[in-house]
Amino acid sequence: MSKSTVMRKWRERGLRKGCELALANVGLLILLMGAGARTQQLALEEQAAGGQQAAPKPLTLMSGNSSLAEWHSVEVESMLLAKGSAGATTAADASSEEVFSTSTAEPVRITQPPLKRPSFLDHAHLHPPDGQRRYGPYFEDGLGPFNVTARVGSTVLLDCRIGMLQDKTVTWIQRKEDSIHLLTVGKQAYSNDARFSLNFRYPNNWRLQILFVSRRDEATYECQVATHPPRVLQVKLRVSAPELHILDEHGHAVWDRYYKVGSRVELLCEASRVQESPSTVEWRQAGVSLAAVAKNHSRPELSVTSGTLVGKDTVRTVLTLQRARKEDSGNYTCVVADIAEATVTVHILNGELPAAVQHGTSGQAPVTPLLGVLVILSHLVVTCQSR
Structure with missing residues (x-):
């Protein structure tokens, strides 16, 4: 009725x-x-x-x-x-x-005594717009889901403000398409990953803290209150990071590059979606900044341009070896503030397979018939194995 x-x-x-x-x-x-x-x-x-x-x-x-x-x-x-x-x-x-x-x-x-109102009015309760009952635990910010974007390497705090919690327990879980991980129970951390912890803020914010966020932390995070049934607040975390590309002298993306001794080597690093300072985009080899090496003239053939802003959020820096030596072979890494990197392997050859070597002044060397046969043969082998 x-x-x-x-x-x-x-x-x-x-x-x-x-x-x-x-x-x-x-x-x-x-x-x-x-x-x-x-x-x-x-x-x-x-x-x-x-x-x-x-x-x-x-x-x-x-x-x-x-x-x-x-x-x-x-x-x-x-x-x-x-x-x-x-x-x-x-x-x-x-x-x-x-x-x-x-x-x-x-x-x-x-x-005459006043008419007594119907008893059901004595037990009526007000309900917030999201349908939560005010006489039990409720989320002050609503049920969500809420979207949060964080940079790689930053610290993230996911809020969960709960009113009228009383003696109920709060837990945080990480939910992905193929897995569910329990992160915290009450104020106790239950994850094997020490980067996850509860950073409680008085009086009622049971917020989750994630240190040094990485791309693998992208997921849906749920703040749950142990009622029957459980009440759940969802936060979807998206992790953004700069995108890096290493280009050769012709503007082609490269991962391995072959040069002849004495050739000129020029590699360009282009970093997009950079919110940090352009100076944070730099070339490194074995963890050492090549800009610092070029500055002290310990390698006269080496020069590195500082990061240059060429767009709203795009930075470029160029690595140059005027006369490549055998000792210059190795991995060269372009890094953005220790949160993103890209690597190219440079091979400096002593004249072996001269037709396959890139000369800095003459561009791409012509392909010999033998090399062409080897390329065709390798293509046939890959095709046959795939079938």
Whole structure:
């Protein structure tokens, strides 16, 4: 039964009770008026006989309605004043006058207890827009899901503000398409990865902290309250990182590069989506900054340009070897603030397979027939193995 139907029935029931009570009170009032008139007539008769009339007592009647299971008190006080002369009025006129004289006394009081509202209203509760009940734990910011973007290597704090938690337990889990990991229970960390911990903020923020965020941390994180059923807040974490490309002299992306001794080597690193300073984009070899090496002139053939901003968030830096030596072979890495990197392997050859070596001044060397046969043969081998 709907709330509006219950209220309508209560109103109809109240109207019926009021009508029954009014009819009962009217009947009682008529009886009392008759009793008062009779009392006045007897007093006049006694006065005429020379007797002294005693003051009438207030008349109090109780009316009960068993069908209502309630008692209503009706108190009527009549003040009858004796007249000096019995012949001034007739018995009927005296009765009428005395009845109307009661209007100057205390009025008739009808007391009735107020109607009690339906019991279901006593247990009604307000609900927030997200459907959570205010008499139990609820998320102050809603159920989500919320989207959070973080940079690789940064520290992330995922908020979970809970009102009216009482004695319930809060847990954080990491949910991916193929796995679920329990991270924290209460204020205790349960993950094998020490980068995850609970960083509670008074009075009610059960926030999850992730140190040195990496791309593998992209997932959906759930803050759960141990109710029945559990209440869950979802936060989707996206991790952004710069994109790096190493290009050769012709603007082609390379991962391995072959040069002849004495050739000019030029490698360009292009980093996009860079929010850091352009100076954080640099060339390194074996963890050593090549810009610092070029600055102290320990390798005269080496030169490195500082990072140059060429777009809204794109930085370029160029590594150059004027006359490559055999000792210059190795891995060269382009790094962005230790959060992203790309590596190219440089091979400096002493004249072996001269046709396959890139000369810095003459561009791509022509392919010999033997090398062409080897390329075709390798292609056939890969094709056959795939089948």
